[in-house]
Amino acid sequence: MVSVLTDNVRAFWQWFQSEEERLAELVDDPPTFFTPVIERLQRVHPGLVLEVGPVINGRRELAVSADGCLEVFPAVLAATSLAPELKRWSVVAFRQPKPDGLILSGPGFELHADQLWFRSEASDHLLHLDLVYSGGADVPDAMLEQAAFLMVDLMVGEFTMEVYIGRCVTRRGTPKGEHPLSDLPAHSSFHSSRSDINFPLEA
Numbered sequence: 001m002v003s004v005l006t007d008n009v010r011a012f013w014q015w016f017q018s019e020e021e022r023l024a025e026l027v028d029d030p031p032t033f034f035t036p037v038i039e040r041l042q043r044v045h046p047g048l049v050l051e052v053g054p055v056i057n058g059r060r061e062l063a064v065s066a067d068g069c070l071e072v073f074p075a076v077l078a079a080t081s082l083a084p085e086l087k088r089w090s091v092v093a094f095r096q097p098k099p100d101g102l103i104l105s106g107p108g109f110e111l112h113a114d115q116l117w118f119r120s121e122a123s124d125h126l127l128h129l130d131l132v133y134s135g136g137a138d139v140p141d142a143m144l145e146q147a148a149f150l151m152v153d154l155m156v157g158e159f160t161m162e163v164y165i166g167r168c169v170t171r172r173g174t175p176k177g178e179h180p181l182s183d184l185p186a187h188s189s190f191h192s193s194r195s196d197i198n199f200p201l202e203a
Helices: 002-026 030-041 070-081 141-156 158-164 181-193
Strands: 049-056 059-065 089-093 103-106 109-112 116-123 126-133 165-172
Touching: 002 030, 002 070, 030 049, 059 070, 070 089, 070 158, 103 141, 109 141, 116 141, 116 181, 126 141, 126 181, 141 158, 141 165, 141 181, 158 165
Parallel strands: 059 089, 126 165
Antiparallel strands: 049 059, 103 109, 116 126
């Protein structure tokens, strides 16, 4: 199964490399860009998705993502491990953290990162979070838990969220000793040095 996976990954990157200049010009037209790329990428694994990031040092970030599904992580690692050096693209595994100036928009509301505060508890190699939302009634009750969860995901990135963040509970109120959510990446960064998490490529 590993050889089949590897063959599919190589076929994807051979195609992408041959088309990379044209694809770079198509990014501003998402349907035209994503339709052929995702169709070919999902021949590697149907759970794989892509996120296109900003241009950094002349190359646009291309994140291969499991869309938050831990079972698809081996396919992400397999796909990115064989990515070639590209002139216009920088390939990374998993959605990356976006800690600066985060605003999450939903139906009729906006959630700002500076409206969330956290208290944490470490247990069983996981960081459990109790969140306080200080934005009053701006975010509807039905959306608050999910919106806060998504904000944490954006703050720490896909890998850390799925592997190292455990319970995530949100309540409304005034922070009393909690930390600003913007401090979370530094607070949880000690987990990133752990090397005992293995995702076999044949999974």
